[in-house]
Amino acid sequence: MEAKPTLINLEITSILSCAMLGVGMLTLPRGLTEQATTTDGWIILILNGICAALLLILLVYMLKKHRVTDYFSYIEETYGKWAGKAICLALAGYFLSIASFEVRAMSEMVRFYMLENTPMEVTILALILAAVHLIIGGIKPIAKVCILFLPITIVVVLFIYSMSFKVVDLMNIKPILGYGLQPILKGFSAGQLSFFGIELVLFLYGMTDKKLNINKGVLLGCFIPVGMYVLTYILVVSTLTIDEVTSVTWPTISFIQSFEVQGIFVERLELFLLVTWILQFFTTHMLYFYFAAKSMTHVFHNRFSTNLIILVPLIFLLANYAKDLGDVFIFSDLLGFAFPVVLIILPFATFFVYGLERRMRT
Numbered sequence: 503m504e505a506k507p508t509l510i511n512l513e514i515t516s517i518l519s520c521a522m523l524g525v526g527m528l529t530l531p532r533g534l535t536e537q538a539t540t541t542d543g544w545i546i547l548i549l550n551g552i553c554a555a556l557l558l559i560l561l562v563y564m565l566k567k568h569r570v571t572d573y574f575s576y577i578e579e580t581y582g583k584w585a586g587k588a589i590c591l592a593l594a595g596y597f598l599s600i601a602s603f604e605v606r607a608m609s610e611m612v613r614f615y616m617l618e619n620t621p622m623e624v625t626i627l628a629l630i631l632a633a634v635h636l637i638i639g640g641i642k643p644i645a646k647v648c649i650l651f652l653p654i655t656i657v658v659v660l661f662i663y664s665m666s667f668k669v670v671d672l673m674n675i676k677p678i679l680g681y682g683l684q685p686i687l688k689g690f691s692a693g694q695l696s697f698f699g700i701e702l703v704l705f706l707y708g709m710t711d712k713k714l715n716i717n718k719g720v721l722l723g724c725f726i727p728v729g730m731y732v733l734t735y736i737l738v739v740s741t742l743t744i745d746e747v748t749s750v751t752w753p754t755i756s757f758i759q760s761f762e763v764q765g766i767f768v769e770r771l772e773l774f775l776l777v778t779w780i781l782q783f784f785t786t787h788m789l790y791f792y793f794a795a796k797s798m799t800h801v802f803h804n805r806f807s808t809n810l811i812i813l814v815p816l817i818f819l820l821a822n823y824a825k826d827l828g829d830v831f832i833f834s835d836l837l838g839f840a841f842p843v844v845l846i847i848l849p850f851a852t853f854f855v856y857g858l859e860r861r862m863r864t
C-alpha cells in the first residue's frame with residue numbers, strides 16, 4: 503500500500519481536468535444538440551459549469567466540516583462496517599465501469615480512424631497494462647502525468663481550433679434563445695457525461711494537506727474543461743450545423759476533418775487531435791482504475807497491487823462486452839444514472855447521517 507500522499511493545488515487541478523476531458527468532449531456537440539434540438543448548447547454548458555462549481559465548493563465545505571481524511575473510512579464510520587463496505591464495493595464497481603467504458607471508447611475511436619486491422623482486444627489490453635505500470639506507483643506519479651499531459655492537450659487543441667476560423671460561421675448558432683428557455687431546460691442533463699470526473703474531488707480531498715485551501719485547485723480543474731467544452735461546441739456547431747452534428751458519431755473529429763491547412767508539414771490536423779486524445783483517454787481510464795483498486799483495498803484489506811491484478815481481467819472483459827459502438831453509448835447512459843448518486847446523493851446523505859450520529863453521541 504502506498505504511503506499517504508499529499509497533493510497540492512496544481513496536482514488537483516490537473517487530475518480533475520484530465521478526468522473530465524475523456525470521451526465527452528469528442529461526442530459532446532452531438533448529445534447536447536440532439537437533446538436540446540437547438541444551437542443553445544453552449545448556454546447549457548455554461549450553466550452546468552456554474553452549477554458544478556457551486557456543488558464542488560459545497561462538497562469541499564462538507565468534507566472539511568467533518569475533517570475527512572479518507573472518504574472510504576468516512577463512509578464506513580457513518581454507515582457501519584458491513585453497510586459501509588457494501589457501499590465502498592459499489593463504488594469500486596462504479597469506478598471499474600467507467601474505466602472499462604473509457605478504454606472501450608478509445609479503442610473504438612482508434613479502430614475507426616487509425617488502426618482498422620488491429621484487433622480491438624489488443625488495443626484495450628495494451629492500454630490497461632500501460633495504466634497498471636503507472637498506477638502501481640500511487641497517486642503521485644499519476645498526478646505528474648496529468649500535469650504533463652494537460653498543457654499539451656490545451657496547446658494542441660487551441661492550435662487546431664485557431665486553424666479553423668476560415669470555415670466557422672457563427673451565424674449558424676443564431677438565434678440565441680430563439681425557442682425560449684424550454685430547450686435549455688430540456689437539454690440540461692444531456693451534458694453530464696462531460697462532467698464525469700468532478701466526483702473524484704470526494705476521494706482526492708483526503709490526500710491533501712488540510713491547511714491547504716483547495717477551492718482554487720478544484721474550481722480551476724472544473725473551469726478548464728468547461729471552457730474547452732464551450733469553445734468546442736460553438737466551433738463544431740457553427741461549422742457543421744445541427745443536421746450534420748446529430749448525424750455523425752464523433753462530431754469534434756468530423757469538424758477538424760472539414761478543413762485543411764496549407765503550408766505546414768501535415769495538412770490534415772485530426773491526427774494531432776487523435777494522438778492527443780488517446781493521452782486523455784489514458785489518463786481518465788487510469789484515474790478510475792486507480793480508485794477502483796483503492797476502494798477494493800479498503801474493503802478487503804489486501805495489497806493494492808493484488809487488486810490491480812484482479813481488476814485487469816475484469817476491466818478487459820467488461821470493455822469487450824459491448825457488441826458495437828451503439829452498445830457502448832447505451833452503457834454510458836446507464837453510467838449517467840449512477841453519476842448523480844455518487845456525486846450528490848451519497849455525499850449529502852453521508853454528511854447528514856454522520857452529523858446526526860455525532861449529535862446523538864454527544
